[in-house]
Each structure stands twice: as C-alpha cells, then as structure tokens.
Amino acid sequence: MMMCGHQLEVPEGLGCLAVGVRYYFCGRCPSTGVLFAWFYREQKAEGAWRVGYVRLAESLVERELTRSEPGIRPCERQCSLPPALADVEGLNFDELLQPNYARKKSHDDDVQHRLDAICPLLDHEREILHALNPLKEIARIRKRLGLKSHVHRLQYWFFCYVLHGRNRWSLKPSTHCNGTWSRDSERHAGKKFGRTHANGKRWGWPSVIFRDQVIASYLKRCGNGKTMRSICNAALTEDFGCTTVFDEQGRIQMVHPMNEPFPTYGQFRHIVVNKFGLKEVQTTVYGQARMRRDAVVDEGSYSSQYANALECLEVDAYYCKDRPIASDSDGVLPTLVVARAVCGVTGKRLGIGFSIIGERQDAYKSAIVSMAMPAEMLARVYGVPVDSLRGHTPTMSRSLLSDRGPAGQQSLLDDLEAKFPVKSITVSYSGQSKPTVESANPRTPKLEGAPSFLQSSHFLGSMMKREVLRTMAENHHSNIIERLAPAVVHEFHTLAYPATPHFYWTYLSERLRTCAQFMDWRDAMRAFGTRTKFAVLKSGLAWKGVTFSSQELRDGLHEELVRKGVEYVSGYTLSLVARCVWVEIRGKLLELEPSLRIQSDMEELLLPLSSLVDLVQERAEVNSATRQAAQASMVQLERTVKEETGFSLNAGQRRGGSPKKTASALAEAKALRGAPSVPTRRRA
Numbered sequence: 001m002m003m004c005g006h007q008l009e010v011p012e013g014l015g016c017l018a019v020g021v022r023y024y025f026c027g028r029c030p031s032t033g034v035l036f037a038w039f040y041r042e043q044k045a046e047g048a049w050r051v052g053y054v055r056l057a058e059s060l061v062e063r064e065l066t067r068s069e070p071g072i073r074p075c076e077r078q079c080s081l082p083p084a085l086a087d088v089e090g091l092n093f094d095e096l097l098q099p100n101y102a103r104k105k106s107h108d109d110d111v112q113h114r115l116d117a118i119c120p121l122l123d124h125e126r127e128i129l130h131a132l133n134p135l136k137e138i139a140r141i142r143k144r145l146g147l148k149s150h151v152h153r154l155q156y157w158f159f160c161y162v163l164h165g166r167n168r169w170s171l172k173p174s175t176h177c178n179g180t181w182s183r184d185s186e187r188h189a190g191k192k193f194g195r196t197h198a199n200g201k202r203w204g205w206p207s208v209i210f211r212d213q214v215i216a217s218y219l220k221r222c223g224n225g226k227t228m229r230s231i232c233n234a235a236l237t238e239d240f241g242c243t244t245v246f247d248e249q250g251r252i253q254m255v256h257p258m259n260e261p262f263p264t265y266g267q268f269r270h271i272v273v274n275k276f277g278l279k280e281v282q283t284t285v286y287g288q289a290r291m292r293r294d295a296v297v298d299e300g301s302y303s304s305q306y307a308n309a310l311e312c313l314e315v316d317a318y319y320c321k322d323r324p325i326a327s328d329s330d331g332v333l334p335t336l337v338v339a340r341a342v343c344g345v346t347g348k349r350l351g352i353g354f355s356i357i358g359e360r361q362d363a364y365k366s367a368i369v370s371m372a373m374p375a376e377m378l379a380r381v382y383g384v385p386v387d388s389l390r391g392h393t394p395t396m397s398r399s400l401l402s403d404r405g406p407a408g409q410q411s412l413l414d415d416l417e418a419k420f421p422v423k424s425i426t427v428s429y430s431g432q433s434k435p436t437v438e439s440a441n442p443r444t445p446k447l448e449g450a451p452s453f454l455q456s457s458h459f460l461g462s463m464m465k466r467e468v469l470r471t472m473a474e475n476h477h478s479n480i481i482e483r484l485a486p487a488v489v490h491e492f493h494t495l496a497y498p499a500t501p502h503f504y505w506t507y508l509s510e511r512l513r514t515c516a517q518f519m520d521w522r523d524a525m526r527a528f529g530t531r532t533k534f535a536v537l538k539s540g541l542a543w544k545g546v547t548f549s550s551q552e553l554r555d556g557l558h559e560e561l562v563r564k565g566v567e568y569v570s571g572y573t574l575s576l577v578a579r580c581v582w583v584e585i586r587g588k589l590l591e592l593e594p595s596l597r598i599q600s601d602m603e604e605l606l607l608p609l610s611s612l613v614d615l616v617q618e619r620a621e622v623n624s625a626t627r628q629a630a631q632a633s634m635v636q637l638e639r640t641v642k643e644e645t646g647f648s649l650n651a652g653q654r655r656g657g658s659p660k661k662t663a664s665a666l667a668e669a670k671a672l673r674g675a676p677s678v679p680t681r682r683r684a
Helices: 056-068 083-088 108-120 123-130 134-145 150-165 211-221 228-237 267-277 278-286 288-293 361-372 375-382 409-419 434-441 461-477 486-495 501-510 522-528 551-564 615-645 662-674
Strands: 007-011 024-029 033-041 048-058 243-246 252-255 313-319 336-343 349-356 452-456 531-536 540-543 544-549 570-575 579-584 588-596 652-656
Touching: 007 048, 007 349, 024 123, 024 150, 033 056, 033 150, 048 056, 048 134, 048 150, 083 267, 108 123, 108 134, 108 150, 123 134, 123 150, 134 150, 150 461, 211 228, 211 267, 228 267, 267 278, 278 288, 313 361, 336 361, 336 461, 349 361, 361 522, 361 570, 375 461, 375 579, 461 501, 461 615, 486 501, 486 615, 522 588, 531 579, 540 551, 540 570, 544 551, 551 579
Parallel strands: none
Antiparallel strands: 007 024, 024 033, 033 048, 243 252, 313 336, 336 349, 452 652, 531 540, 531 570, 540 544, 544 588, 570 579, 579 588
16 A cells, blocks of 8 residues: 555666666655655755656556566665665654753754754645745745745655654754764875864874874783783884973973874874774783673573573582691692582582592593492492582583693593593683683682681591582572472472472482483593502502401402412502492402401591573572572581581681691691602711
8 A cells, every 4th residue: 555655666667767776655646746865965065855757657667567577666675764864764752852962952952953943844745746836935935934044954854754653753953973974085185184282273283194004003912911001102112103302391392303104092092993993902911711790791691592401511629718737747738629510500519539639630520420439339439428518429421521722632632532532621710711610619718918827626537528428518509599490390390399409419310311321430430530559468459558448358258369479450549538449350340348357447548649370479489498598408418417527517716827738747648649758868
C-alpha cells in the first residue's frame, strides 16, 4: 500500500529520474500529475541539504508501476528519517534531550524551533503539494506571511516533516557528524589545530608533518614499563634533534637548532593513540595481565563454555598463610605449598598434593594421583579418617588446565603427555585464565606496617592433615549458587539440595552429564608418581632410612627377592608422604607401609621427595540451605582438625619481625625437600 512519503526507485532510470536516487511520492493532482521529491546536497564544500521535485503524468507512473519488470518500484528499505539523519535512524532521541557538555540548547529546542518555523506552511499543505511548482509556492507564502527563516530552509524542513510521517525528529539538525572529518588528509597539512599556544598563534607545527616519524619513534622504544612521556622525551632528543635553552626569566624551553618541526607531548600522544588505540597502548605499557585484571567490562562467564562435570580440570597451588614449626627446634619451616585439582564446572575439589620450599611439579603430580585413589587409600596416605573424605570418588579428567607457565611446561608435560592430555598451559600469574581454582584458594589478608609472620602450632604433618580436611570440607560448604542456571536452581529447590560443589557434582553425574573417565589408581601411580628405587634388605625394602613391608610382600615375595640377590626394586612415592609407598614386583603394584622398630607417631613419616516457579524465592531457600550445610561442615572441620592434630584449625600466634633462619630449621627444610646433605669442611 502506497501513501504520501512512500519511497521509490527507478532501477534502470526513467527520463530525468536517475538510478540510485530515493524518490518520495508526494501525492497526485488531476491537473498537475504525480509529484515526486528527493533530497540532495549542494556541491560546494559543506553544502546544505536541499529538496528537488519533478512531476510525471499519471498514466506514465501507473504503466511503469504495473509492468512485468517495473520501471518504478518501492525501495526495499523505507527510511523513517531524511538522508541527512540516516546514520542515527533508530535512536531514541528522547534520551538525548539533555544538552551535551556546555551546549546551551538541547536537541528538543532545535527541533521545536524548526517546527515553529514551518507551522504556517502546514496550514497551506494542500496548496503547496498541488501547485505546479511547490518550491515557488512556499516562497510566495513565506513572503505573504512575513516568515523570517530562509526560503531554502523552509522548503527543506517542510518536505522533511511531511514526507516522514510528520515525525518531529525528522527536523533534527544533522550535527552527529560534526568533528568526524579526518585531520590526517593533505588538505589540512598546513593548518595547526587546537587552542592557541601561550607562545603565539603560529607557534608549533601541524601534526601531519611528522606523523610517520612519531609512529616510527614509538615503535622503536615501546615496551612494558616504558611510559609515553619517557618515549616522547627520548624521541625528541634522539630522533628530532631538539635541545633546551633558558629564556630571560630562567624558564627552560624546548627548541630545534634548525627550526625544524617537532611534536609536543600532546601531539605525540594523540598520534600514537589514534594509530594503535588506547587499549593497545596501555597493554604495551602495563602488560596483558594487568589490563585483563582491570578491564572495565567482563568478556563473559568463563564457565559458560562448559556444560558437563569435569569437562575441564584446573590445577593450581597456594601457600599456607602460617608456617609450620620445626620438629627439633623452636625455628619455623618454609611455607607449605598446597596443590589442588578442581573441576572447572562444579568447583569440586578432586585431588591434593604438597611441596615445600617453592611450588614444584611433584605436588601437581601427587594431586592428580590422589584423584584416582579410593577414599580408603587416600585416608591411609595422609592419615585422616575415611569419614572426612565423604563424597570423594575415584575419577580422572580428559583434559587439564594448569598455570605452570612456559617455564615449567616441559617438565610437567614429560610425564603427562603419554597418559593424560594437557588441554592448555596458561600464562604464569594469570589467575583469570583458571578462575574456578583461583577463586577456590583460601584468602589471606594483606597486612600493612612492620613485617610479621604467622607461626603455626602445627607441625608439618598435622598441617598437611589440616589442609586435606579443609579441602574435602570445602566441597560441602562452598556456595556456588551463582554458577547455577535458573532451571538448575529450580531442581535444587525441588530436591532440597544445597548449592555446594558436592551436590552439583552429584546432580550432573546422576544425569550422565559428565566428561569424567575411569582410571585405575595403579595406572595413575605409574603415570604421575615419583619413580623411586628401594633397596632390598633382609628386614624389608628400604628408602631414605625407613624400611617398608606388607603382609603380601612377606608371603614369599620378599624371601624370593633376597634369595635371587635382587639389590633394588623400582617403586613410586608421593611428595612429602612416606606413610605409604608402592613397589613394582612381577608387574604388580604393591602398597607398603613402614616397619618401625619401636612405637612411633606415623606423622613423623611425612617425608618428602619433592520454566520456573518463583525463582527468587527458590534461590533464597537454596541459599539458606547452603548456609546451614556450610556452617555444619565448618563445625565438623573444626572438630575433626582438633581431634586429629590436637590443635584448632587456626592455632598459632603472630610474631613480630621476619622468620629466623636458624641452621637447624634450614637443615630440616632441606631434608624435607629431599636435598642431599653436604658436609661442612672446617679450615685447617
């Protein structure tokens, strides 16, 4: 259906009608024919918009419209604003009523001024559209009514308003393109932009002259930690050849001995930022890690790329906030490092390993091995009750996400590549690359003032117990409701599940929404355990001064090894653990325990190697259930740690100063790390 203002085109031209021009149907009159109008811009620079018209015979228009291949046809896109405002079509101009910056008049004021100017013409709309020359008719009415606006403006405003559905915003000035012209063109090469300098109107040079030289100078010097100011200063001295002089008042000024062009700092920065973009420049100075951390907006949810349990495994290590006490002195040991394997979807803690004196790959390997261990074996390894490991099930992931970084990548891949596909190695110190495990790490408040450290009441063994118990307890009290989809929240509410990693894991596993795969603990031990040699003695198999044995070994295997004269057998150990070791005999992996000559605390054997219904209410109820479950889990954690270690969860005291590096404590730390002792030599 065609109406006044319908926009037409002539695909092959027609008489004086040209291809590519948008013509507006303005009505028809028996005496004057059909009126078409169009908008165009004057040829001179910054030309004003004008309106043109043409009249065609009614028979010609009807014939061209009804042809098998129409010579006149409607445009595919019918614009609601004139061509001058095509770039802002679809905007809600009511939101732009407030003037920008120091603008005295708002957009609404501009539109109302033009509408008031053409109101007298609207009373004569029929006369204008039926006139043989509508533009002259507007000029005649303007003169008769004494209108003050220019006739060309009245003509343009009148047709803009009438032909666009009497939309008042079609009268808006086309100021949206102001200031968008390019200053880099040769047309403006001789003009210096910006406000007048204090040294005079013609002081300085246009930036077009030295644009390429500025970009080359920046690329030659840019890098991490190099600010724009330092780069500009070096460029002015070395590339542009500038020097400094003092004026009569003793003020220092930058000059060029030959009066050749050189940029100011503002010009230098403007050229670089326009060329590369502010974000790229800041990334070059501050580094990718800081820019990613301080990003203004998030790029999306990290976990949105996954849907199934254990679709991604993340591993990371953290340092305990307190230091364990030495076993044979009043000194303190280096901080214990805890490596954990966490499901990237549910947040469930699946494995744990330990190291001391730095973050080591043995800790990561131990964490992966512990994932495949049954709960009973894991309890024996770390000396914790089996009940405290409730919810732990042997599992293995298809992929791994680690933050060992490029430096530690190859050492980690050496043993993992054959048995375990490493998905990716993130950049070191890039926590956002593995947010699930980073957010799961315990938080340590950063204190200001004089240095101090927290000396724990726990020995190394009891501290390892504490971290194992803490890790498993977090599966039952960490609140993950924010990562649950609305439909999942509804089902959790129906099932009365708290929003914890354990129940999210259970929920997904029951529906077979899991990427976990089975891996026998023996295969995991052979792939990731630390390979060790055990000496065959009459008393058992010895390693690091400790003798190991088991009932299965004593049932003939040990005697057979001794009779055959076997000196060593290969086996496997875990970092900082000697409660259990594993040896390979006849292709079978045997678990051995220490054979102590006298009764002793087993902790002394923690030795090292190296459609929804009221979703808001349901969400609140699930959150409430989660808080109750978390509180109960935390109370259980406090009691279990107290029962198993003899100390409370956060037992210890803060001492002033830095930790004393006593000789005995340092020797014990080296022994725990497995470093060989070097006898000291005295001078003669």
